[in-house]
Amino acid sequence: MADQDFYTVLGVARNASNEEIRGAFRRKAMExxxxxxxxxxxxxxxxxINEAxxxxxxxxxxxxxxxxxxxxVNGGAQGAGSPFDGFEGFGGFGDIFDSFFGGASANMGRQPRRGGDLQQQVTLSFEESVFGAHREVDISRLEPCNHCSGAGNEPGTSVDACADCRGSGQVRRSQRSVFGQFTQVAPxxxxxxxxxxVNSPCSICRGGGRERRKRRIEVKIPGGVDSGMQVRLNGEGDVGSDGGGSGNLYVSVNVQEHxxxxxxxxxxxxxxxxxxAEAALGVEKTIPTVDGFDEExxxxxxxxxxxxxxxRNKGVPHLHSNRRGDMRVHVDVRIPSSLSGHQRELMEELARSFNGDEPTRPRNGKGRKRSRKKETEEPVQNDQNSDDSADKGLFDRIKEAF
Structure with missing residues (x-):
């Protein structure tokens, strides 16, 4: 097979891309x-395969x-470069070889492992989300075993160093090949x-060193939180193993509508x-606030x-700050869908006033004859102030009607 075509050796077409050639080489080399x-x-x-x-x-x-x-190519690539250069995508041949035989795990002994995180949820009123609150949450978490103090062995029994690894937690095996000697490291x-x-595992935790317990944790929730936010309590999750740190407790907040x-x-x-009428004339209103005190x-x-x-400063506090947002009063002018008889008369009178017609008429709806002026009579100057006073009086009557 020494004279076999290089494309055939790798199992690729003659128009194969560099990525296809590289992938084929990796598969063949592993095989x-x-x-x-x-x-x-x-x-x-x-x-x-390497030559190809x-x-x-x-x-x-x-x-x-x-x-x-x-x-x-002068007889191929023999002697040109390292025979392991094709594994650059795996971080060099040493890395891929280690992935086969465990040699990459120079620290395969028992490593400290951090404990798991826990999740809990609380519901707050609108006011509590603004000013903050205290809550107690019930959780179930892993803690060091009380019986063995987390050691994993039954109290009073001994823990001996492993004879196979001499206490290192790892074993090494050497293998010799045509490329030299390789060392395999494994747990x-x-x-x-x-x-x-552990000769006598703990009767409570069965040698694990941890047991599950129920706890009630007090959570201080700062003012300014909103639905979907989380409060993190460091170290209140599951305890770690082999000396690892504890996880965290995350408390999700849900805020009720107001x-x-x-x-x-x-x-x-x-x-x-x-x-x-209030929108047209202006008015002074009493506005409730989340603080519990009314504002004019x-x-x-x-x-x-x-x-x-x-x-100003009647809104929600900024998280981790003394500043507060504002209260925004949005005006909703409501048009009545039905009117009483008196309200309708007033609105019709207001409409005529806006159109420049005679501001009043008898309530029986009958027209009133206008007196003719004498030709010798001087024209009367309109008094704008009197018209404004009439409109204002009409507005007041409408306001009272509503």
Whole structure:
């Protein structure tokens, strides 16, 4: 098979890309490496695979090979470069070899492992989310075993160093191949990487060193939290193993809706209903706040629907800060869907006033004859102030009607 085509050796087409050639080489090398494949011809096949890759992975050599065959590359790539250069995607041949035989695990002994994190949820009222609260949550977590103090052995019994690994938790085995001597490092099976042997496991934790207990944890929730946020309590999760640290407890917050207020970031939004007379004339309103104290807000005449007014520092506190957002009062001018008879008369009178017609008429709906002026009578100058007073009086009557 020494004269076999390099493309055939790797099992790729002649127009294969560099990535395809590299992938094919890795698969073939894994299959025929002498330390993994014990067939008599595995070593020879591995050399051919490496030779083919050394040529086809080099653009210049590949071009010469395609034109002139092996003669164009002076007999291939023998002696050119390291026979393990093709494993660069695995961090070098040493890394991939270690992944086969365990040699990469120079620290395969029992390593400290951090404990698991725990999750819990609390529900807060709107006011509690603004000003903060204290809650108690019940959790079930792994803690050091009380009976054996986390050692894993029954109290009063001995813990001996492992005879196989001599307390290191690792065993090393050397293998010799055509490429030299390789050392395999793996966790000790006798002690499972602990380095010690427990002759009499704890009767409570069965040698694990941990047991599950129920605990009630007090959680301080800061002001300004919102639904979906989490409060982290460091070290309140499961205890670690082999000297590892404890996990954390994460408390998720769910905030109930309020019947008056909505939240927008650090601002609190309050919808203030107004009737059309109040919006037109202006009015002073008492506004409730989340603090529990009312605020007086004066709305000017001609307040438009959708207008907003701010009451400073009556919103939600910024997390980890003394600053607070604002309270935004959103004006909702409500148009009545039905009117009483008196309200309708007033609205019709207001409409005529806006259109410049006579401001009043008898309530029986009958027209009133106008007196003709004498031709010699001087024209009367309109008094704008009197018209304004009439409109204002009409507005007041409408306001009272609503």
């Amino acid at each position: 025929f490496h002498p330390d993994r494949n014990k067939n008599p011809d595995a070593e020879e096949r591995f050399k051919e 890759y050394q040529v086809l992975s080099d653009t210049k050599k590949r071009g010469q090979y395609d034109r002139f065959g092996k003669a164009g 000790c099976h006798a002690c499972r990487g602990r380095g010690s042997i 019947n008056l207020f909505q939240r927008d970031g650090t601002d609190i939004v309050f919808n203030l209903p107004l009737n059309i 807000l004066k709305l000017p005449q001609g307040t438009q629907p959708g207008a907003e007014f701010r009451i």
